[in-house]
Amino acid sequence: MAELVLPGGDLEKLYTAVLFGADAVYLGGKEFSLRAYAANFDPGTMAEGVSWLHKNNKKAYITVNILAHNQDFARLPAYLEKLQELKVDALIISDLGVFRSARKYAPAIPITVSTQANVCNYEAAALYEELGARRVVLARELSLDEIAHICYKTQLEVEVFIHGAMCSSYSGRCMLSSFMTGRSANQGECAYPCRYRYRVMEEQRPGQWFSVTEDERGTYIFNSRDLCLLDNIPDLLAAGVKALKVEGRMKSPLYVACTAKVYRDALDCLKLEGIEEFINRKDLWQQELDRIASRPYTSGFISGQDTYMQDLKNSPPMSRTDFCGTVTAFNQEQKILYIRQRSPFGLNDDLELFTPSALLPITISELYDETGTPIEYARHPLQTVRIPYPFPVPEYSVLRRRAAFV
Ligand code: SF4
Incomplete structure (x- = not known):
């Protein structure tokens, strides 16, 4: 395999x-x-x-x-x-x-x-x-x-x-990144200018048309x-x-x-x-x-045909799930999960724990900061917060916000 x-x-x-x-x-x-x-x-x-x-x-x-x-x-x-x-x-x-x-x-x-x-x-x-x-x-x-x-x-x-x-x-x-931003992709410094919005104008070749889809914001032909x-x-x-x-x-x-x-x-x-x-x-x-x-x-070039390769409508990746945090520890005696927070979440939020063996729904009914003080929201990136939870969850499991499938 x-x-x-x-x-x-x-x-x-x-x-x-x-x-x-x-x-x-x-x-x-x-x-x-x-x-x-x-x-x-x-x-x-x-x-x-x-x-x-x-x-x-x-x-x-x-x-x-x-x-x-x-x-x-x-x-x-x-x-x-x-x-x-x-x-x-x-x-x-x-x-x-x-x-x-x-x-x-x-x-x-x-x-x-x-x-x-x-x-x-x-x-x-x-x-x-x-x-x-x-x-x-x-x-x-x-x-x-x-x-x-x-x-x-x-x-x-x-x-x-x-x-x-x-x-x-x-x-x-x-050479796009090097040319446009001085950051060379070949040295690991790509600034991703291929994701920028572009408008194409070709004044010197009358009759040669480039097929470009665009909206009011421009186009993302690369x-x-x-x-x-x-x-x-x-x-x-x-x-x-x-x-x-x-x-x-x-x-x-x-x-x-x-x-x-x-x-x-x-x-x-x-x-x-x-x-x-x-x-x-x-x-x-x-x-x-x-x-x-x-x-x-x-699927890129795998079928050997020209598949539809460009995303002409948007530049950044679309995120359909919030990355709320990472499990850093579980206290077996107190039944407390320690989470390093990445994006905000708070009391009554319906979230899920993504673990290697299961997807576990969790509703946040209690939330504490690192000192054990009750809080309503976890707002500070990389803050460690505590959540009561009945079962052990492996370190580096992910807490995420449930989203409808798209
Ligand atoms: S990601 Fe875009 S800008 Fe960067 S090397 Fe590739 S094509 Fe060039």
């Missing part, structure tokens, strides 16, 4: 990913990793996260996937040596210079070729195989047939993205929908894909929990109960995915 790989933007998300079903977590240091605006890991938290993953028999994959410039190689060797000391399970690399340095300074650590390297064909996979890579994360711009053909032709393990935000360029190879390949998992496994990956190191713990749980359940169902039960349960999983913050979903 394929490995399920989840994003770990910080320690909380790393723990959440594993609690809800990840087999492996990918994470980045403060340097050399795309997603410079995720919290990321300093040497201390990196060591803590990797050690915790290993204790729990999970894998730690470290992103070192910037397109490096000369000056990056002054500090890179020491960083790679440190990662080798930590015995991380793979380095995710796109740049050939970084690849070469990794072979030299961390030869014991397997290399995964990042999606940022845009491997779209079996010849490129063969070259990376010759160079000593163990796995390749294919470009997201491939059809199922192309993925299957590459799996057939290569000895590399093949990993594909099944969920998350997309680029309107080839997997991040894009704004890609989010990928969701839940339906395609059986075909991807049959094609020989060895790992399924969820995008989103900058997304919330709620996103990590929901995607991990849905895809874990889907994979386990296929393994233990078979394709018929997978088909029976697919709509319920899709409803769960529909509740997390996302742009409208697309």
